[in-house]
Amino acid sequence: MRLVPWQPDDMLRRLDDVVSVYGEAMGYRAELLATRRGYIGAHVRRAGFRAVATLTTEGQLAGFGYGYASGAGQWWHDQVRSALPDTDRQRWLGDCFEVVELHVRPTAQGHGIGARQLRALLSMADGATVLLSTPEADEQKSRAWRLYRRFGFEDVLRNFYFPGDERAFAILGRDLPLTERARAEGAPGIVGI
Ligand SMILES: CC(C)(COP(=O)(O)OP(=O)(O)OC[C@H]1O[C@@H](n2cnc3c(N)ncnc32)[C@H](O)[C@@H]1OP(=O)(O)O)[C@@H](O)C(=O)NCCC(=O)NCCS
Numbered sequence: 001m002r003l004v005p006w007q008p009d010d011m012l013r014r015l016d017d018v019v020s021v022y023g024e025a026m027g028y029r030a031e032l033l034a035t036r037r038g039y040i041g042a043h044v045r046r047a048g049f050r051a052v053a054t055l056t057t058e059g060q061l062a063g064f065g066y067g068y069a070s071g072a073g074q075w076w077h078d079q080v081r082s083a084l085p086d087t088d089r090q091r092w093l094g095d096c097f098e099v100v101e102l103h104v105r106p107t108a109q110g111h112g113i114g115a116r117q118l119r120a121l122l123s124m125a126d127g128a129t130v131l132l133s134t135p136e137a138d139e140q141k142s143r144a145w146r147l148y149r150r151f152g153f154e155d156v157l158r159n160f161y162f163p164g165d166e167r168a169f170a171i172l173g174r175d176l177p178l179t180e181r182a183r184a185e186g187a188p189g190i191v192g193i
Pocket of ligand 1: 104108147
């Protein structure tokens, strides 16, 4: 397995694979994936875009993650902003990198790939804070939750509902840059990118 930084065009070239990993990891239906494909294609042009991918020795996509500078006028940013109390808006959204997607193909999960991707992505990100949203779940049982907690993500909003989605989400955040401790605890035993 090889972890590589991706430029926007790398992501666009592998968009079919990206959507396939995303669909498998999240268990989403084909109709939803078509819409998501369009969004991802547009996201690569956003300011501060950063992406990483994990490739097998045969070049197959095992996982990916990406994010960008969170800004006013973006749907996710505006939803989160309107739900935050005034005092938290500047603290969390003033200079924020949003982790938009982070996924590993189910057959490749559980081997530290997600942690390695997250660590690399946050190391490349600009911003004073990082935010992400993840479905509410049992923190002990969910691999995503365990991963984010290991990296020191704290609760920013809990049981938040985005318009048009019946699932409850948590918005989690932490300061950037990653401390050495968070880097080590998030991805133990892995050296370098
Ligand atoms: C969440 C997700 C990205 C995590 O990626 P992953 O590669 O499966 O997870 P990790 O990197 O944490 O690895 C899992 C386990 O391997 C362990 N691990 C860490 N480094 C390791 C290494 N070098 N070798 C082996 N195992 C290692 C971790 O301790 C972790 O243990 P835990 O899950 O019991 O806490 C992935 O599971 C996924 O795509 N899930 C479905 C989609 C999803 O929920 N995405 C996030 C939505 S916001």
